[in-house]
Amino acid sequence: MDWSTLGGVVTIRAYQSSDHDQVRAFTCTTPGQKYTREPQRVIRDAPDEIANDPSDETWIAVADHPDVGIVGVIVYQAQPVGSEDPTTRPYIASLGVRRDYRRQGIATMLKTAAMLDMADRGIEGPTISLVNRRNIAMLRLNETRFHAIAERDLDDPNDDVITAAIEPVD
Numbered sequence: 001m002d003w004s005t006l007g008g009v010v011t012i013r014a015y016q017s018s019d020h021d022q023v024r025a026f027t028c029t030t031p032g033q034k035y036t037r038e039p040q041r042v043i044r045d046a047p048d049e050i051a052n053d054p055s056d057e058t059w060i061a062v063a064d065h066p067d068v069g070i071v072g073v074i075v076y077q078a079q080p081v082g083s084e085d086p087t088t089r090p091y092i093a094s095l096g097v098r099r100d101y102r103r104q105g106i107a108t109m110l111k112t113a114a115m116l117d118m119a120d121r122g123i124e125g126p127t128i129s130l131v132n133r134r135n136i137a138m139l140r141l142n143e144t145r146f147h148a149i150a151e152r153d154l155d156d157p158n159d160d161v162i163t164a165a166i167e168p169v170d
Ligand SMILES: CC(C)(COP(=O)(O)OP(=O)(O)OC[C@H]1O[C@@H](n2cnc3c(N)ncnc32)[C@H](O)[C@@H]1OP(=O)(O)O)[C@@H](O)C(=O)NCCC(=O)NCCS
Pocket: 028, 029, 030, 035, 036, 039, 040, 093, 094, 095, 096, 097, 098, 101, 102, 103, 104, 105, 106, 107, 108, 109, 131, 135, 136, 137, 138, 140, 141, 142, 144, 145
């Protein structure tokens, strides 16, 4: 998979096993924003979780810079609607971009690629994600790029439930 490039530089592509060490060490926390630690943990754990459970419908895409390596990562999955219900829906488990590569559209491209990939895989419906209510960067991205709907998460008052359609705005 080679979905798109940023100015001919950054390639958005599927994770490969040779990316393992880079993803395990991937850093996307922001000083002073504790809520950025959990997305980083999810990203770092994803390669081994997928390797340990090949039946798990979880995927990783990376933004790969030819000189510096992986600068962005998204983890996405077919999430079961309920324990008894075989229906799944598109779900973004985590998304992060290295601090020195932010505000260049990389997260937008990763989320777009993940949504298109899940649609290709036949996972139907709008894409869901949970975003901490203080995470202005991610909330703004969803609002400006995906016209997403944000609603209170009834299970966790710290989070909003974000519902995004497949078509990005630009
Ligand atoms: C959230 C995050 C993934 C955004 O990555 P990014 O590559 O910088 O995002 P994009 O460049 O695609 O941003 C697109 C738009 O989102 C909004 N946006 C992004 N970062 C923003 C910020 N810090 N403040 C306000 N708006 C922001 C803007 O509208 C931006 O467009 P603009 O740059 O033209 O103004 C990145 O800040 C990050 O890794 N944060 C830490 C991890 C995290 O919180 N992940 C999300 C939880 S799962």
